[in-house]
Amino acid sequence: MQKIEAIIQPSKLDAVKDALVEAGISGITIFEARGHGRQKGHTEFYRGREYAVDLLPKVKLELVVSDEMKDKAVDAIISVARTGRIGDGKIFVSRVDEAIRIRNDERGEIAL
Amino acid sequence: MSGVTARGAYERRMAEIRGLFESNGDGLRATAARSALVDEFVLRFWSEELQADTSLGKGVAVCAIGGYGRGQLFPCSDVDLLFCVEKGMEKPAKEPIRRLSQSLWDCGLQVSPATRTPGDCERLDEDNPEFALSLLDVRRLGGDAALFSRLQDKSLAKLRSRDGRAIGEALARLTRERHAKFGDTLFHLEPNIKDSPGGLRDVNASHWLHELRSGKRLILPDGVEKGRSPQPLMHVDHLPGDRIEGGELRDAVAFLSAVRCFLHYRHERDDNILDWEAQDAAARQRIGLTGRAGSGVDAAYWMRVYFRHARVIEKRLLREAESSGLQVETPASVKRLRGSNETGFRIKAGVLELEQVSPRGLDVALEPEIVLSAFRAMAESGACLAHSAEDRIVAAIPLLSANLEEGPGLWRRLAAILTGRQAGHALRAMHSLGVLELILPEFHGIDALVIRDAYHRYTVDEHTFVLIDTLHGMAAEPAVERGKSRGRDADKGGTREPQQEMEAWRVRFGAILAELQNPALLFLAALLHDTGKGRVGESHATESARLARSVLQRLEMDAYDSSQVLRLIEMHLEMSAAIRRDIFDAETVRAFAGRVQTHELLRMLTLFTYADITAVHPDALTPWKAESLWRLYMATANQLDRSVDEERVHTRVSVGGTGFWRKDEKIARVLALLPGREMEMEHFLEGFPERYVSTRSAETMLQHFEMAQRFDEDPFQMTFHHGATQSGSVVNEVTLVTPDRPRLFAGMTAALAAWGMNVVTADAFANQAGVVVDTFRFTDTFHTLELNESERERFLSSLRDLVAGRTSVEKLLSSRRRPRRRSPRVPVETRIEFDETASTHSTLLQVITQDVPGLLRAISATLSDLGFNVEVALVDTEGETAIDVFYLTLQGRRLTAEQEKELRTALLAAIEKNSR
Incomplete structure (x- = not known):
């Protein structure tokens, strides 16, 4: 099993969810996140007042999939979240040892 | 009786009770039946203990407390038992009590046993007021009757007389905390029908408050020991109130009891959340509704019935609390109003009471103006409406409706309520009494x-x-x-x-x-x-x-x-x-x-x-x-x-080379108002900034068009609108429609300043044909226009004279009354910015500075004096900050760096001079 964590633009969330469902993946967890990568902070002016903008709103997705679904899921995310501009986000993939469904104690891929 | 046999017997009987509930839907009967059934089992197990040790016959009384004490046990509710023991009997009774509790657990009952001497029950344990409250509903099931009498007549009497007030206060606090968990409202999409406001706990709280205040004890049947089966005992039987109110409350308790039984059977545990699926099922099965034979009802309708009943219960509790002098709602901070004795009502100790007779000799509750003023006072102060006033308003609704006058007066009153800091509180009261729906x-x-x-x-x-x-x-x-x-x-x-x-x-x-x-x-x-x-x-x-x-x-x-x-x-x-x-x-x-x-x-x-x-x-x-x-x-x-300057109206736009023309929906609406003259109207609109079209109604644009058709009679067409008073200030509006000419905007601002008018917002737009529409919204510092209607005409003709050049700015300004300058609460630093990228043909100037009277005049006079043309102006005020945006040209061109520098210096000097 593989855990996929993706940091994406908030505006791409609906499209990414649709793409994942189309790829056969339905269970995801979504977090509201803030951060910056190579996009650095800057200052904005609003009607004479100054506001610092150093963290940008992002959405973080977490999903755990079977090994064979990993590439499909990653491709689905990239296909819709990519604009080619700075700030499109990142995807991290890591191995998961166990999954347990709390309701009935099912274990392994069946619990996904 | 063996554990297995007992459990089988208990489950069989419980199934019968469930069967009965499913056929007649009577929740109260089901809870009484379960209570009687549990009585039977408790006494049966206790008699087994007595047989084994006859010395337990004296010095131990077996009692039911809490909901079980009231004879109301919902299908999955806990069973609260009190073993009242003589001093010295704690030890010999300990093992039999443990065995009895075990036997009940083995039957599937969740038992909470407590062992206390009568002396233990005499005082309120401040860390556990819930126990004192549960004692208020104590009922003897069996055991030592004399001991029980002593508990009842001496210990509990002492508890009530000495700590009654403290128990009441603890109950009020627990209720406030419980309600706060639910945001102090009963209107939840998925309510908890036991704990949320208007739930069954509130019924008990009302009852306890009543008992603590009146000292009247609810006499409960003496269990099955005397061979009587307990009747369902509703707290409502003992509450005061007229017949209608009592009937409403009885219906409400019956409804909620049926719903709680339904939920327990459905969830198979003491889960009282009425979730959406449960709502659908309850509506389908008409739970709590009379005439169960009919087909199911709509869930939204069924929930409205629920909320109606919950409101009755909440109201009962609030009234009981008021009578007890206790606060069961999170108290709003009641603000003292100046002149709290207004016509028709008075506020005393945070409670608003209506007078009996109005100055016109009518019942005050029949006078919409007074009733709405009372709600305004509630919105401003956070005061509560006295219950007698509530009753009078409810009774007066049909006549209030006949006396209500609509129009600006009603808007003024409604606006005063809406802008009060406790508007939500006043609006909820208006809604529950039917006054909001009346308006x-x-x-x-x-x-x-x-x-x-x-x-x-x-x-x-x-x-x-x-x-x-x-x-x-x-x-x-x-x-x-x-x-x-x-x-x-x-x-x-x-x-x-x-x-x-x-x-x-x-x-x-x-x-x-x-x-x-x-x-x-x-x-x-x-x-x-x-x-x-x-x-x-x-x-x-x-x-x-x-x-x-x-x-x-x-x-x-x-x-x-x-x-x-x-x-x-x-x-x-x-x-x-x-x-x-x-x-x-x-x-x-x-x-x-x-x-x-x-x-x-x-x-x-x-x-x-x-x-x-x-x-x-x-x-x-x-x-x-x-x-x-x-x-x-x-x-x-x-x-x-x-x-703004870039996005201009083009009434006809080609679409993808198809040869079709489309018109903006708003423009189409304006054109529809002028059948046969669409071309003229299109010509008028052509070239205005899009903001002009999107911020004006079709009717207003038509009015401007018509004004532009009258240039032959007078090229300075003007409209004036005297605004309604809102929150103590009046915002007036004047619109000038005229062919473009130099110094127009500066002339208007100078004239307004001379009259002591303070411009709040303004915009100035021009179309392709050079027709200018300038609109100024302003407050009237000296109330000149408000107090003297005749001054309005003089004001308008003075504006006209000035923009037409018939009188000089200097002459007007020499007669100007200078308003008193307040020192600013929030000092604003002056910033002057230019932007060459905002428009392809003009330079954007943004001035951000302290808003003081005469500011706009000072800025626009500077612009005119230096020969700049104002293509578009957008004037805005945010608190004490003035934000004025101008799109400028000089001889049809954008400004050079040198011109910007010169303008900046001149503006800073003008703003500084004006602020002195």
């Missing part, structure tokens, strides 16, 4: 309406009141910050506790509230924004706007204000939709700014969105959403000032 029948459709989605927590009407509460709460002073050293500024987000971060956002958004020109419009839009949810239609925002239109007509609100309210309602979802898009994308911002068009609407929409999201659910507005909303607000505000 706004449109509100009836969302009364206790449950609309299901994954986010909302409250019914539609309650969501509306929470939204209004939230808006008022935004104006509150910032909470004292704790742990400041750990925190970071809201700009930077990140390391703060979410609660502190949200408080910082509240304060930041709250500052926008102080900048609104007419907050009552925002509150009216808030009140009406979801009324469309009660109707079937394309979208609720459109339906709500449709309903609001008829409200605005009845209130005879002026065209500008009406359009603000309608646009807010129509657009109330757009900002939350926009923050889901890419708010850093210029196109998203441009498109949104194109929809909003004015700073005032943007401010109101931003506040509305903040409060609307907050009112959905206490956790719905996260720092993340607040930040996105703020960014969109800032970006849009910047965009609004920088795009």
Whole structure:
């Protein structure tokens, strides 16, 4: 099993969810996140007042999939979240040892 | 009896009780039957103990307490037992009590046994007031009768007489804490029918308060020992109140008892949440409704029945608390009003009471003006309405309705209620008494309406009141910050506790509230924004706007204000939709700014969105959403000032080379008002900034067109509108339609300054043909126009003389009364900015400075003196900050760097001179 964590633009969330469902993946967890990568902070002016903008709103997705679904899921995310501009986000993939469904104690891929 | 046999027998009997409930739907009977059944088992096991040890016959009384003591055991409720023992009997009784409890557990009963001597029960344990409360319903099941009498007549009598007040206070506190967990409202989409306000616990609380106050003890049957089966005992039997009220309460308790039995059977545990699936099933099975034979009912209808009953219970509790001098609601801080004795009512100790007879000799409750003033006083002070006043208003509703006059007077009264800091409190009272529906029948459709989605927590009407509460709460002073050293500024987000971060956002958004020109419009839009949810239609925002239109007509609100309210309602979802898009994308911002068009609407929409999201659910507005909303607000505000000159009206646009022409929907509407003269109208509109079209109604544009047709008679066409008084200030409006000429804008501002008028907002637009439409909205510093109607004509002709050059600015200004200068509360530093990228043919000048009288005149006179032409002007005020934007040209060209430098120096000097 593989855990996929993706940091994406908030505006791409609906499209990414649709793409994942189309790829056969339905269970995801979504977090509201803030951060910056190579996009650095800057200052904005609003009607004479100054506001610092150093963290940008992002959405973080977490999903755990079977090994064979990993590439499909990653491709689905990239296909819709990519604009080619700075700030499109990142995807991290890591191995998961166990999954347990709390309701009935099912274990392994069946619990996904 | 063996454990297995006992459990089998208990389950069989429980199945019979369930069968009976499923056939007759009588929850009260089912709870009494279960209580009797448990009595039987408790006594059977106790008699087994007695047989084994006859010495237990004296010195131990077996009692039921709490709900079981009242003879009401819901299918999965715990069984609370009290073993009242003589001093010295604790030890010998310990093992038999353990065995009895074990036997009951083996039958599947959740037993909570407590062993106490009568002396233990004499005092209130402040850490456990719940036990003292459960003792108020004690009932003997068996055992030592003399000991029980002593417990009852001496110990508990002592507890009541000595600690009765403290128990009452503890009960009030527990009730407040419990209600607070539910946001102090009974209008939840998935209510807990036991614990939420208006739930079964409130029935018991009413009863206990009554008993503690009156000293009257509820006499319960003496268990099955005497061979009598206990009757269902409802607390309502012992509560005061007239027959109708008592009947309503009885029905409410019967309904909720049936629902709780239904939920226990459905969930197979003591789970009292009435979730959506349970609501559907209960409605299908007509749970709690009379005439169970009929077919199922609609879930929304069934929930309204539930809310009606819960309201009865809540009302009963509030009245009982009032009689006991206790507060079961989180107390609103009651503000003392100046002149608290107004005509027709008075406020004493936080309670508003109506007088009997009005100055006109009528019952005060029949006078709409007095009744609405009373609600205004509640909104301003947070005072509660006395229950006798509530009854009188309810009884007076039909006649109040006949006496109610609509129009501007009603709007003034409603606006005064809406802008009171405790408006939500007053509106809830008006809603529950039927006064709100009397003024706004449109509100009836969302009364206790449950609309299901994954986010909302409250019914539609309650969501509306929470939204209004939230808006008022935004104006509150910032909470004292704790742990400041750990925190970071809201700009930077990140390391703060979410609660502190949200408080910082509240304060930041709250500052926008102080900048609104007419907050009552925002509150009216808030009140009406979801009324469309009660109707079937394309979208609720459109339906709500449709309903609001008829409200605005009845209130005879002026065209500008009406359009603000309608646009807010129509657009109330757009900002939350926009923050889901890419708010850093210029196109998203441009498109949104194109929809909003004015700073005032943007401010109101931003506040509305903040409060609307907050009112959905206490956790719905996260720092993340607040930040996105703020960014969109800032970006849009910047965009609004920088795009006006570029985006111009073209009445005919070619579409993709197909040869078709399309017209903007708004333009099509204006043209429809002038059949046969469409071409002339198109010519008039051509070349105006798009903001002109999107901020004016079709009727207003038609009026401007007609004014432009009368240039032959008088080239200086002017309209004046005397605004209604709102929150103590009047905003007037004057519009000038005239062929363009130099110094027009400067002339108008000078004339307004000479008359002591303070410009709040202004805009100046011109079309391709050089027709200028300048609109100024201003307050009247000396109340000249308000006090003397004859002065209005003199004022207008003086404006006309000045722009026509028939009189000089100097002459007018020499007669000018200089208003007294207040020192600024928030000093604003002057900033002058130029932007060459905002327009292809003009230079944008933005002046941000302290708003003082005469400022606009000083700026525009400087511009004229240096020969600059004002292509577009947008004048705005935010609190004490003036933000004036001008698109300038000099001899048809953009400004050079040298000209900008010269202008900056001249403006700084003029602003400085004016501020002295």
